[in-house]
Amino acid sequence: xxxxxxxxxxRFFSASNVDFLIEAAGRTLLLSVAGCTIxxxxxxxxxxxxxxxxxxxxxxxxxxxxxxxxxxxxxxxxILFLVLFAIQAVAPRxxxxxxxxxxxxxxxxxxxxxxxxAGFESVPRQQVDAAEVMNFSYLQILFLVxxxxxxxxxxxxxFAFMVMFIKDTALASQMGVVELTFAGKVLSNxxxxxTLTFGAILLAYFILSYPLTRLGRxxxxxxxxxxx
Amino acid sequence: MAHLEIDNLCASYGNTPVLKGISLDVEKSEVVxxxxxxxxxxxxxxxxxxxxxxxxxxxxxxxxTTVDYRSAASLRSVRDSMAIVFQQxxxxxxxxxxxxxxxxxxxxxxxxxxxxxxHAAELLERVGLSAxxxxxxDELSGGQQQRVAIARALCLRPQLLLLDEVTSxxxxxxxxxxxxxxxxxxxxxxxxxxxxxxxxxxxxVSSRIVMMDKGAVVEKGPPAQIFDxxxxxxxxxxxxxxxxx
Numbered sequence: 001x002x003x004x005x006x007x008x009x010x011r012f013f014s015a016s017n018v019d020f021l022i023e024a025a026g027r028t029l030l031l032s033v034a035g036c037t038i039x040x041x042x043x044x045x046x047x048x049x050x051x052x053x054x055x056x057x058x059x060x061x062x063x064x065x066x067x068x069x070x071x072x073x074x075x076x077x078x079i080l081f082l083v084l085f086a087i088q089a090v091a092p093r094x095x096x097x098x099x100x101x102x103x104x105x106x107x108x109x110x111x112x113x114x115x116x117x118a119g120f121e122s123v124p125r126q127q128v129d130a131a132e133v134m135n136f137s138y139l140q141i142l143f144l145v146x147x148x149x150x151x152x153x154x155x156x157x158x159f160a161f162m163v164m165f166i167k168d169t170a171l172a173s174q175m176g177v178v179e180l181t182f183a184g185k186v187l188s189n190x191x192x193x194x195t196l197t198f199g200a201i202l203l204a205y206f207i208l209s210y211p212l213t214r215l216g217r218x219x220x221x222x223x224x225x226x227x228x
Numbered sequence: 229m230a231h232l233e234i235d236n237l238c239a240s241y242g243n244t245p246v247l248k249g250i251s252l253d254v255e256k257s258e259v260v261x262x263x264x265x266x267x268x269x270x271x272x273x274x275x276x277x278x279x280x281x282x283x284x285x286x287x288x289x290x291x292x293t294t295v296d297y298r299s300a301a302s303l304r305s306v307r308d309s310m311a312i313v314f315q316q317x318x319x320x321x322x323x324x325x326x327x328x329x330x331x332x333x334x335x336x337x338x339x340x341x342x343x344x345x346x347h348a349a350e351l352l353e354r355v356g357l358s359a360x361x362x363x364x365x366d367e368l369s370g371g372q373q374q375r376v377a378i379a380r381a382l383c384l385r386p387q388l389l390l391l392d393e394v395t396s397x398x399x400x401x402x403x404x405x406x407x408x409x410x411x412x413x414x415x416x417x418x419x420x421x422x423x424x425x426x427x428x429x430x431x432x433v434s435s436r437i438v439m440m441d442k443g444a445v446v447e448k449g450p451p452a453q454i455f456d457x458x459x460x461x462x463x464x465x466x467x468x469x470x471x472x473x
Contacts, residue, residue, distance in 0.1 A: 126314065127318060127320060129280050129314070129318065130318035131320070132280065132307075133278045133310075133311075134307070134332040134336060135304055135332070135336050135337075140335065144335070148322040149320075149321055
């Protein structure tokens with residue numbers, strides 16, 4: 001097997017194959033980064049809605065809670081297919097990549113929202129009371145007092161989720177998006193050794209996720225050594 | 229005209245009434261202390277005044293204005309005129325001492341930043357913490373944190389200062405430094421409504437004392453009356469028990 005792999009390596013890393021792999025890695029990266037960034041922002045928005053207390057906003061709160069609870073319970077792949085068929089029904093010309101991007105954002109929003117909510121709730125109620133009696137507005141309480149104390153609690157699970165999430169984007173291959181896993185299948189179908197092909201794919205996933213792990217550790221360390 | 233006038237104030241936690249028609253008033257520059265056993269509603273009264281616990285009935289008047297705790301604007305204005313210091317200090321853990329003291333005047337009241345910082349520095353000097361401007365709350369002792377909390381409240385230039393058992397969470401040897409700070413404020417004519425279990429201090433610093441029990445006022449009067457010649461049995465019981473240990 002080693003002989004075969006050694007023989008295939010020059011051909012496997014031909015310019016066209018490398019371009020193909022880089023392009024696929026780019027799609028995986030884009031799905032992950034966009035999924036995490038958009039998911040984080042929308043997740044934060046859901047938490048901002050959930051923490052309100054005005055009676056008039058009850059429908060919005062219910063919607064936010066319902067969203068988080070539902071989409072954390074449906075398998076990722078099922079959501080991708082749901083999104084695929086729903087979008088193709090209304091916009092048949094939408095690109096598979098766009099559809100996959102929407103699908104991953106739906107999932108990451110639900111999970112990151114829950115992580116952010118738990119972090120915000122770890123800040124003692126008295127901190128909010130103190131800010132309230134000094135006339136801080138709802139958003140000022142959230143972003144000047146609660147969030148700065150919550151990041152320490154939020155970051156470790158958020159980064160763990162994001163690293164997992166990079167790998168989960170492989171599911172987009174099931175709907176035909178040519179990301180890393182799909183590229184592996186294509187190359188392996190071309191006749192290259194599966195060990196060589198998926199070994200290369202594994203390495204690519206590692207290269208994509210390792211910097212994120214390091215960034216997570218750096219931030220945890222930085223916030224951990226400052227204030228609680 | 230009383231500075232603060234509370235009439236028949238009621239509040240409840242869920243279905244449990246905790247304030248059953250409290251009436252009292254505080255004149256300008258007066259120090260009024262609330263005493264009474266745990267669960268008598270003293271802290272709830274202070275929390276109700278600043279709208280952390282919503283009153284269910286009764287009226288609160290500050291100067292000429294009647295407060296409507298259901299109106300956001302009215303709540304804002306009552307919170308503008310009063311500052312409260314909590315038993316657990318509740319300093320913002322993510323901010324330095326200086327930021328804790330100046331954030332509300334600068335960011336919420338939009339006062340001039342340089343003037344606020346100058347005022348804050350004076351207040352911190354007054355409570356003996358000039359050297360701690362850049363310290364974080366978790367680097368300070370309980371007594372120091374509580375003095376920062378008092379400076380934070382004063383930096384808002386309140387017309388009325390509410391102190392909620394500000395020494396109860398402190399080690400005995402740290403109580404003195406906080407009480408000294410409050411004595412100082414009383415001498416300067418700060419209007420205060422105080423909840424405290426430090427009977428010696430209460431007797432010395434208060435112009436009037438309000439004895440509360442089970443969410444109601446039992447007796448009101450000058451310290452000499454409450455401690456030496458109480459009119460009510462309940463007051464006599466309470467002061468006798470508290471002073472005996």
